[in-house]
Amino acid sequence: MNTDVAPRHDGWQQTWRLAAAAAAGVPVWFSTGVLLRGQGVEPGSWFFIADPLVALGCLTALAWRRRFPLAIAMTVAIASTASTAATGAVLLALVSISTRRRPVEIGAVVLAYVTGSQFSGGLYPIQGPAPSWWLQLMFPALTAGIAVAVGTAIGARRAEVRSLRARAQSAEREKSALAAQERALERNRIAREMHDVLAHRISLVAMQAGVLDHRGDLAAEERRMLIRGIADGSHQALEELRDVLGVLRADPDRPEPPQPTLDRIPELVADARSSGLDVTLATTMTGHPSDTLGRTCYRIVQEGLTNAAKHAPGARVHITLEGTAGDILRVDVHNSRANTATTATTRSAPPPASGFGLLGLTERVALADGHLDHGPTPENGYLLTAQLPWPNHHHSEKRP
Numbered sequence: 001m002n003t004d005v006a007p008r009h010d011g012w013q014q015t016w017r018l019a020a021a022a023a024a025g026v027p028v029w030f031s032t033g034v035l036l037r038g039q040g041v042e043p044g045s046w047f048f049i050a051d052p053l054v055a056l057g058c059l060t061a062l063a064w065r066r067r068f069p070l071a072i073a074m075t076v077a078i079a080s081t082a083s084t085a086a087t088g089a090v091l092l093a094l095v096s097i098s099t100r101r102r103p104v105e106i107g108a109v110v111l112a113y114v115t116g117s118q119f120s121g122g123l124y125p126i127q128g129p130a131p132s133w134w135l136q137l138m139f140p141a142l143t144a145g146i147a148v149a150v151g152t153a154i155g156a157r158r159a160e161v162r163s164l165r166a167r168a169q170s171a172e173r174e175k176s177a178l179a180a181q182e183r184a185l186e187r188n189r190i191a192r193e194m195h196d197v198l199a200h201r202i203s204l205v206a207m208q209a210g211v212l213d214h215r216g217d218l219a220a221e222e223r224r225m226l227i228r229g230i231a232d233g234s235h236q237a238l239e240e241l242r243d244v245l246g247v248l249r250a251d252p253d254r255p256e257p258p259q260p261t262l263d264r265i266p267e268l269v270a271d272a273r274s275s276g277l278d279v280t281l282a283t284t285m286t287g288h289p290s291d292t293l294g295r296t297c298y299r300i301v302q303e304g305l306t307n308a309a310k311h312a313p314g315a316r317v318h319i320t321l322e323g324t325a326g327d328i329l330r331v332d333v334h335n336s337r338a339n340t341a342t343t344a345t346t347r348s349a350p351p352p353a354s355g356f357g358l359l360g361l362t363e364r365v366a367l368a369d370g371h372l373d374h375g376p377t378p379e380n381g382y383l384l385t386a387q388l389p390w391p392n393h394h395h396s397e398k399r400p
Contacts, residue, residue: 014063017092018059018062018063018092020088020092021059021062021088021089021091021092022055022059022085022088022089023088024087024088024091025055025083025084025085025086025087025088025089026085026088028084028085028087028088029051029052029055029084029085029087032047032084033047046123050082050083051082051083051084051085052083052085054079054080054082054083054085054086055080055083055085055086055089057079058075058076058079058080058083058086058089058090058093059086059089061075061076062076062089062092062093062096065093065096065097066096069096069097069100069105070097070105070108070109072093073093073094073096073097073105073109074108074109074112076089076090076093077090077093077094077109077112077113077116078112078116080113080116081116081117081119081123082123084123090113091143091147093109094109094110094113094144094147094148094151095147095148095150095151095154096151097109097151098147098148098149098150098151098152098154098155099151099152099154099155099158100155101152101155101156101159106148110141110144110145110148113140113144114137114140114141114144117136117140118136118137118140188360188363198237198241201233201236201237202233202237203306203309203310204229204233204271204272204275204277204309205229205230205233205234205237205275207275207276207309207310207313208226208229208230208233208275208276209230210313212226212227212230225274229274229275233271233275259291259295260295260298260299261291261294261295261298262288262289262293262294262295262297262298262321263294264298265281265297265298265301265319265321266281268298268301268302268305269281269301269305269319272305272309272317275309277305277308277309277315277317278314278315278316278317279305279316279317279318279319280316280317280318280319281319281321282318282319282320282321282322283320283321283322284320284321284322285321285322285323285324285329286323286324286325287323287324287325287390287392289323289325289329289390290391292368293329293368293388293390296364296365296368296370296386296388297321297329297331297386297388299361299364300331300333300361300365300372300384300386301319301331301333303333303357303358303361303384304317304319304333304335304384305317305333306357307335307357307358307382307384308333308335308382311338311382312335312336312337312338312381312382313338313339314338314339315335315336315337315338315339315381316335316336317333317334317335317336318332318333318334318335319331319332319333319334320332320334323388323390324390325390325391325392326390326391326392327390328387328388328389328390329387329388329389329390330385330386330387330388331385331386331388332383332384332385333383333384333385334377334381334382334383334384335381335382336379336381337379337380337381358372358374365386365388368388368389369388369389370386370387370388370389371386371387372384372385372386373385373386
């Protein structure tokens with residue numbers, strides 16, 4: 001059961017509630033005076049002075065009912081037995097304590113109110129047939145029961161409103177958290193795609209520019225080949241950047257540009273050779289993997305060639321692709337130690353490095369449920385190897 005205390009009312013809400021309680025007591029006070037005069041009894045000074053003052057004191061005390069709910073409700077319930085004008089105040093006190101929906105507190109206040117009402121009959125003796133005791137008990141109990149029912153309904157509604165507000169705030173926080181997570185994932189995806197697409201191309205261009213800048217003994221034909229390679233690499237890098245940005249800015253209905261697959265690895269190797277890398281490719285695969293798996297292999301080879309061009313210029317690079325459908329597809333990119341002479345010519349202009357290539361590649365391989373290893377070899381080279389599960393979709397389709 002909800003027992004939270006309702007928030008305090010503002011000045012206007014407090015004023016109209018107290019005014020309504022005062023207005024509810026006026027008819028009771030006035031009708032009591034009319035009955036007394038009708039029987040030839042003069043009400044006296046208590047009726048005209050003390051009775052309204054007690055009611056005023058009860059109304060004043062009710063201003064603190066939010067801070068001291070039980071104490072104020074008990075005080076008003078007891079004090080109201082000495083004032084007919086305080087009838088509205090005690091009803092407001094009963095409604096207010098009932099909004100808390102605490103049975104022990106409500107029962108204590110109702111008991112005090114009903115018990116006190118049994119002794120208030122002698123305050124203004126009105127002649128007439130004496131009512132039975134159960135009628136004297138029933139009327140205040142019924143009045144208190146109505147007030148308690150109203151207060152409990154108000155408390156239940158407040159609890160429901162608080163619950164709905166809390167759930168709305170929780171949903172808003174969850175929505176914001178999900179939006180932030182989606183933005184982070186999208187940023188990571190864009191960063192990984194930008195790295196995969198551009199890092200390899202720019203690294204080869206930087207390597208060619210370094211050789212061209214530091215090798216003064218190159219023949220005219222070799223110099224023209226390097227310049228043409230730089231121009232072609234820059235143009236391709238610009239085209240690939242335009243493709244990536246086009247995906248970000250394009251209409252959702254516009255298809256994305258084709259992604260590289262396993263079939264484009266020989267083209268990747270040829271580009272690396274034309275840039276000056278000594279690359280060999282050995283393929284021993286039985287079957288053709290899916291486009292998604294092939295794209296992952298392409299990115300692994302691309303990252304291996306990029307790192308070799310950056311950190312081991314002049315090294316020999318050997319790429320191995322082997323596997324069987326229904327088993328494991330293994331990708332190895334092994335480069336020897338850097339060529340000392342080539343390193344010396346390009347050391348003053350090292351290619352740019354992002355530091356996130358292997359991290360992004362690890363995430364990509366993990367998404368394919370694969371495993372990635374990388375590290376130096378005993379002969380001071382470097383080995384990048386990945387093992388990827390290769391489902392046999394053709395075989396699974398034939399199974400009943």
